[in-house]
Amino acid sequence: GAGVSQTPSNKVTEKGKYVELRCDPISGHTALYWYRQSLGQGPEFLIYFQGTGAADDSGLPNDRFFAVRPEGSVSTLKIQRTERGDSAVYLCASSLLGQMTTYEQYFGPGTRLTVT
Amino acid sequence: AQKITQTQPGMFVQEKEAVTLDCTYDTSDPSYGLFWYKQPSSGEMIFLIYQGSYDQQNATEGRYSLNFQKARKSANLVISASQLGDSAMYFCAMREGRTGSQGNLIFGKGTKLSVKP
Numbered sequence: 001g002a003g004v005s006q007t008p009s010n011k012v013t014e015k016g017k018y019v020e021l022r023c024d025p026i027s028g029h030t031a032l033y034w035y036r037q038s039l040g041q042g043p044e045f046l047i048y049f050q051g052t053g054a055a056d057d058s059g060l061p062n063d064r065f066f067a068v069r070p071e072g073s074v075s076t077l078k079i080q081r082t083e084r085g086d087s088a089v090y091l092c093a094s095s096l097l098g099q100m101t102t103y104e105q106y107f108g109p110g111t112r113l114t115v116t
Numbered sequence: 117a118q119k120i121t122q123t124q125p126g127m128f129v130q131e132k133e134a135v136t137l138d139c140t141y142d143t144s145d146p147s148y149g150l151f152w153y154k155q156p157s158s159g160e161m162i163f164l165i166y167q168g169s170y171d172q173q174n175a176t177e178g179r180y181s182l183n184f185q186k187a188r189k190s191a192n193l194v195i196s197a198s199q200l201g202d203s204a205m206y207f208c209a210m211r212e213g214r215t216g217s218q219g220n221l222i223f224g225k226g227t228k229l230s231v232k233p
Contacts, residue, residue: 017130031125031141031219033219033220033221035221035223040206040225041225042120042209042223042224043221043223044223045220045221045222048220050219055219056220057220058222088124089159090160093161095219104151104163105163105221107160107161107162109158109159109160110158
């Protein structure tokens with residue numbers, strides 16, 4: 001079946017602009033995660049959805065970052081007033097259940113965001 | 117304090133040899149899961165193996181095995197019979213399992229494995 005998809009694969013934007021990154025999880029997966037991976041680092045957690053609601057947004061770095069999942073499937077990560085420090089690969093993952101330790105997370109290919 | 121520590125930024129191994137990638141973790145939660153992911157140069161994170169904190173036996177998946185030493189809080193990945201296609205970044209990650217909404221993975225900084233022909 002289809003895996004996690006993310007669009008666009010690459011995004012170049014100017015400092016100060018607004019961007020939206022989209023994630024389409026595996027069908028039936030109730031949990032959805034956003035991570036950010038800077039060069040040479042492991043992914044860092046941003047936000048986690050269980051269904052339509054954000055169960056944990058403690059990883060969002062500041063209020064310029066926001067994410068939604070209105071119908072419990074596709075999610076959009078929104079970044080306002082982008083800064084050069086936002087440049088990174090944004091990874092989306094989904095899993096069957098969010099509260100069990102046994103369920104692996106399936107990752108998408110990521111969106112590489114470059115802020116110039 | 118780092119929750120996941122991978123002390124080897126880079127490792128080399130000869131093709132067909134075994135290699136161990138180190139991972140130590142820190143948690144006060146009695147229920148947790150440990151994961152290893154592979155990230156080739158293409159960028160996608162590929163799940164390799166999982167170990168639960170209550171599992172009595174070390175996890176194995178084909179050529180991958182996890183050397184779980186709970187008292188030492190270590191979860192080293194062993195790759196047997198290395199192949200050229202194993203060259204990639206390897207990330208150790210933990211998911212703390214306390215009740216509630218915490219479901220995210222906490223990743224280490226990774227180890228870059230290079231397999232030599």
